[in-house]
Amino acid sequence: MGDITHYVGGPSRKLSTATMLVPQGQVGNGGDFNWFGYQANSTSNGNATFDAVYGTWTVPSVPGNSHYPSFGWSDPSVAVWAGIGGGPTKSGDVVQAGTISTATSTPSYHFFTEDAGYPYNGPGGIYPNPQGPIVHGGNTVYVQVSWAGGYGNFFLENETTGAVQSVSDAYPYFQNVSAECVGEWPGIPGQANAYEAYLPRFSNDTVSGCSMSYDANSRDSAISQMNYVRSYLTNHANGSLMAEPYSMQSGGAFVLHWVRNN
Numbered sequence: 001m002g003d004i005t006h007y008v009g010g011p012s013r014k015l016s017t018a019t020m021l022v023p024q025g026q027v028g029n030g031g032d033f034n035w036f037g038y039q040a041n042s043t044s045n046g047n048a049t050f051d052a053v054y055g056t057w058t059v060p061s062v063p064g065n066s067h068y069p070s071f072g073w074s075d076p077s078v079a080v081w082a083g084i085g086g087g088p089t090k091s092g093d094v095v096q097a098g099t100i101s102t103a104t105s106t107p108s109y110h111f112f113t114e115d116a117g118y119p120y121n122g123p124g125g126i127y128p129n130p131q132g133p134i135v136h137g138g139n140t141v142y143v144q145v146s147w148a149g150g151y152g153n154f155f156l157e158n159e160t161t162g163a164v165q166s167v168s169d170a171y172p173y174f175q176n177v178s179a180e181c182v183g184e185w186p187g188i189p190g191q192a193n194a195y196e197a198y199l200p201r202f203s204n205d206t207v208s209g210c211s212m213s214y215d216a217n218s219r220d221s222a223i224s225q226m227n228y229v230r231s232y233l234t235n236h237a238n239g240s241l242m243a244e245p246y247s248m249q250s251g252g253a254f255v256l257h258w259v260r261n262n
Contacts, residue, residue: 029230036233036243037182038254039087040212044227050179052146052213055082056159057099057181060202060256061137065103068197071110071130076103076197078243079112079184080205080256082143084212087178087229095152095171097145099135100186103200109135111143113154115171132156133163137203146213147174181210181223183243183256185233198261199233199242207245210252222252235262 042048057080068075081098097113111132135141135158144155152171157164185199211222232244242262246255 025227030232032231032233033236034185034233035182035231036184036256037180037207037245038210038223038228038230038248039178039180039182040223040226040228041087042177044229045214048214049216050084050176050212050214051148051217052144053082053084053179053181053210054142054144054212055181055207055210055252056140056142057207058205059099059109059135059137059139059141060101060205062101062103062107062200062202064105064107065200066105068102068104071102071104071108073186074197076200077101077186078200078202079186080182080207081184082145082181082210084145084147084179085175085177087180093175095145095147095174097143097154097156099141100130101137101200101202107137109137111135111141111156111165113152113167113169115152115169131167132165133158133161147171147176179212179214179223181207181252182231183233183245185242199258201261202258204258205256206253207256208251208253222250224248224250224252
């Protein structure tokens with residue numbers, strides 16, 4: 001397995017981009033059992049290799065539920081995250097970070113990082129790893145995820161409060177074939193684990209920008225300027241629509257919209 005390193009003091013915030021000015025568009029659209037949002041894939045973008053993704057969004061607010069007294073990954077939740085890897089086949093090789101909103105008795109909100117596909121995700125092996133500045137529903141956050149030299153690097157900022165944390169994890173196994181900004185329902189009813197809680201009603205979440213660096217950081221583009229795939233969340237049992245992204249806007253902006261619990 002090799003040695004694992006986790007430390008505070010990772011990357012700094014990306015300050016500028018050299019935007020590619022050729023407008024592209026949607027090349028795919030389909031239902032998914034736990035992701036909803038937009039993804040750019042290597043095969044649809046000249047075999048690009050993705051190095052970083054960064055996004056800004058409003059943390060979704062959720063109602064409380066007294067049946068879930070304290071935070072747990074199996075509770076009713078909605079996550080919003082930016083990541084590289086994982087597509088187009090949604091393999092486990094994805095490095096991601098974002099926020100999770102959980103319908104506990106008093107709604108709880110966290111930043112998190114995750115190196116899916118590798119059996120360690122920070123101190124104590126937590127998977128995913130809740131960390132980063134304190135965050136609340138309605139806060140505006142900036143998240144940057146990059147991978148270089150065997151490390152996943154995460155920059156987490158609560159823009160509402162100005163609090164920042166920057167961390168890195170050793171992560172030698174990685175496929176940089178996609179980059180995405182998505183919402184996620186962390187569980188699928190009926191699958192063989194504890195992640196079976198419902199998708200809570202969340203406030204429409206505005207992703208005000210999603211961009212990525214690719215081809216050895218030689219190019220930067222908003223996802224709206226690339227060929228991208230749109231995914232919407234469906235119930236695995238009956239196919240009903242649960243959540244979806246509204247249409248892509250300039251600068252990689254879009255809204256994540258709740259439709260129903262199941």
